[in-house]
Amino acid sequence: MLSKEDNELITRVGPGTPMGRLMREYWIPALQTEDLDGPDSEPKRVRLLCEDLVAFRDSHGKVGLVAENCPHRGASLFFGRNEEAGLRCVYHGWKFDTTGACVDMPNEPPESNFKHKVKVTTYPCQERGGIVWAYMGPNDVDAQLPDLEWARVPDSHIYLSKCLQECNWVQALEGGLDSSHISFLHSKLDRSTIAAPRGSVLAEQFGGADQHPRFAVRETDYGFVYGARRNATNDQYYWRITQWLLPFYHIIPAEDGAVVTGNAWVPIDDEHCWVYRASWHPDRPLTEAEIRDYRYGGVMHEEVDPVTFRPRANMRNDYLVDRDVQRTESFSGIKGIQAQDMAMIETMGPICNRAREHLGTSDTAIISMRRRLLRLARELENGDVPHAAIHGEAYRVRSAALLLDRGIPFDEGARERLISPA
């Protein structure tokens, strides 16, 4: 449960809000590299942290990310001409480079000095792992890209998708950190298994048997690592270990040698977020069959509208729930893990009212995440920049799903498995 005030504080990320300021300390995904073709690309609208922006790739291939409204009189730079290392407003020809400098102002007299006094708001960008990352905060000298594993593997090793979620980013993130729901929402009717990537041997063997997992959270520099423990054999526990990485990343538990999947829930504004979903293998290229499954098969990555990125099953059609299937086959009657999650998360409302919640022991991770975010936002007000925002190497971690001898703490037993090499 959160008070109304704390709920406002944790959810709102517009300019000037405490959580908005915290979010702006991190490099965050702004769009996909493939959204901007060649040099002198078509400009593209980007809405991020409640700000309307336009992205373009200049003649040198460098990405610019500028405020959508021209600083002159406010016409949209989306219609701008992207040419010769800058974006030129088609209203009066003012031209801006990727640093925001006004490099041409042809409607003013040649002797005018006015163009040196005008800048467009711009945010530095870097590209890595198929993502254009932006830094919208006050100090881009110290801030570092997060060394997330999926952003560092070769292109051949990763499949990346994006979809729209029509709710606040915090509840979307909470859906990722919520561990106990997989035994229900994503389960067959007999709950004999839990949802897990194909070929998850341990999940099939031990996932469904113990329906009362125990949870343990360990705070870390990057956020926390979180273990869900199920009884396996007399001597061993089946552990599913996952991470929350500040501010909005999550890695799904993966067994040794399996493809790993992780999410980023990036706030578009307070009532919408992008889900970037990456499936990658740390050590080998994805197979054609795997890519086909992700792209067309509904495996881990959902079918979306190619323009709006809204999933086919969405709130407007009740996520295509099938009551017969619910009665006879699956627990939810909704097809696909992502659609199941979205049905739960989005129907909480655009911004979930956390004053009426009743949290139990299975919500430990969610409670920890909220406390951490609120604490970091408050510390930032006192000038304390969050550690991970300026230490990209803090993100070199990996999830795990494995058997450990009873009596060994999960973070000790799995220590090596949880490291993603530099």
Add this chain to the structure above:
Amino acid sequence: MLSKEDNELITRVGPGTPMGRLMREYWIPALQTEDLDGPDSEPKRVRLLCEDLVAFRDSHGKVGLVAENCPHRGASLFFGRNEEAGLRCVYHGWKFDTTGACVDMPNEPPESNFKHKVKVTTYPCQERGGIVWAYMGPNDVDAQLPDLEWARVPDSHIYLSKCLQECNWVQALEGGLDSSHISFLHSKLDRSTIAAPRGSVLAEQFGGADQHPRFAVRETDYGFVYGARRNATNDQYYWRITQWLLPFYHIIPAEDGAVVTGNAWVPIDDEHCWVYRASWHPDRPLTEAEIRDYRYGGVMHEEVDPVTFRPRANMRNDYLVDRDVQRTESFSGIKGIQAQDMAMIETMGPICNRAREHLGTSDTAIISMRRRLLRLARELENGDVPHAAIHGEAYRVRSAALLLDRGIPFDEGARERLISPA
């Protein structure tokens, strides 16, 4: 005319508002019995008095009406599994029975006592006359179902329909209490007749001749009874007698032996209401021809979209007004009594601004109704529960349309005819 403050007070029915509290003293229609099939029905969304609810019929056939958002973390119980005497949230498997008790909480440890601390908001329901009635107030011991005649006749005697009205419930109710408009809005161009059910002999003979009816209101326990007097013969008046029954019911005048029609305008929220319309015969089954007329013929009951219950003629298409017909045939150019009423009521705006009205003597009933509602709402603030809310028998009344000797007060002359036997 109402002040801005009184207009707010009388129209708004959300939780915590004075009129919302008054409304919650009464048992009110929540949905139709047929909306919930067999035991273990599909859950159905219900919005009522600005609250989002989910209705279901449990394994024993008992109706549950619960807050839509699960008390755990707020996922919608609309997607819930209705099974074994309870509704189970598909997110984490929490299960609630029709009393709101949490009867299973499978994602918490078996030894946990947490489920006994959690309840979902629930409202008691009763079924009668094709309606599921709900009581959303503080004292369901004393509150009684209203003994409306249409809710007590056998199923064979009644035809019931529902349609959406896109405005506040008060102005919809006012449309029902407004007596003088029938000589205009519902009239042929020559105004030789007034709108009345088929076979209304008196209406045909005396309805159109006297276009200046006189009105008299008598307050009663259940609301008021209201007579509109027209000159008929030298010795007699033609009386049309109707009732307003708290908080939002109305019975259309009916001649002896005729089918009676009545309405309930139930607030969905402050800007939408349901019109439940009942046509019933107190003493005999409806004929096939009558039912066909109601269902397909646009007689008394309008054609609605089967999903949204929005009438075919609505504000989006200017109620299909035909200016040629208006010029040559009917007073309004709009087809159907219901569409005519809606065109007037809905175009006042979502919530009519009553500060700019000019009410005349023909608005006596409307003025009385408003005063009564405002008075009852204020009395309730002082702890006075309205009489009819706890005396269902007060509703045993029936409308009338008849000739009475001049000189006899209508409520005396028609006394017997206005009683609906227990």
Add this chain to the structure above:
Amino acid sequence: MLSKEDNELITRVGPGTPMGRLMREYWIPALQTEDLDGPDSEPKRVRLLCEDLVAFRDSHGKVGLVAENCPHRGASLFFGRNEEAGLRCVYHGWKFDTTGACVDMPNEPPESNFKHKVKVTTYPCQERGGIVWAYMGPNDVDAQLPDLEWARVPDSHIYLSKCLQECNWVQALEGGLDSSHISFLHSKLDRSTIAAPRGSVLAEQFGGADQHPRFAVRETDYGFVYGARRNATNDQYYWRITQWLLPFYHIIPAEDGAVVTGNAWVPIDDEHCWVYRASWHPDRPLTEAEIRDYRYGGVMHEEVDPVTFRPRANMRNDYLVDRDVQRTESFSGIKGIQAQDMAMIETMGPICNRAREHLGTSDTAIISMRRRLLRLARELENGDVPHAAIHGEAYRVRSAALLLDRGIPFDEGARERLISPA
């Protein structure tokens, strides 16, 4: 740049606002004459200065413009019966004439005096030049129709069109007063020409060569006259001279003997305006070819939806921008001068935030216009009625585009050309 307060003041025109009061001192276009056919026309909805109105032509051909909501209980008079010199509400038959008097109240007793106490809000109308003009202010004795030339030429000499612009009227007006953009937004890729009506010899010869025009504004009784000077020959300047006429008119520069085009940006409400566009020849009928070009050819007048008057290219389809055309042919990639203008103006947002602007020397006219409007609004608060509102003859002016010897001020050199004879 405007402060937030001044931006509110200049943009908002609802009843009771300072700019709304200023606007109501002028006779303004309410609708087109052709919108109301014959006597006893169909009533037509008109939204103007944030007020919902209904227009009708009575049996004598006189136009009535009344508040949409009936003063009785608020039903829409749009559904009214227009008959025998008045508009009759179909709810209870109340009838109003064009002066707003209630001339019949048939649902009240014959002896009632109530109808003499009820009036509907009504605004005086006059017809001239294909337009129904309305005066919504306090003093219709002194206020005069503006003697705009296009409103005084014979019907055969003018083509008039209307389209919807989905933004505040001030930024739409600013688009008309903005002179320097024509060298960019409306230009071919090589910027060798500027946008000008067909057969504009001087524009073709001298428009594109000098891309740094100098601007001069002269305040006048009616608003201002504004000259843009380009180098032409050694001895002469090419002057484009245009007027802003209070409160929202503009005349596009025209060469001697050419068809002239002018605009009116009439506030529907604070976030929408009508663009009335007139193309007229002061001295001769338009040719069939000219009319065909305006009606079907996209010349000066855009293609609009016949019901909503929304242009085919609009914000919902990014004004049909073609990036290939932008790359290889035209500066903007958008087809049509009007669509180009709207893309710039509407993407500033429904009400442009002028606190973040950066205005240069090319924005002189815009700055002057804003100062004048703000000053007039403030003076009106002190009781000073604006001169032009009560002197229709002040509007007898005409734009020009011509060569003038260097050294001669434009308003002196073009004095005769700028006069529109009485």
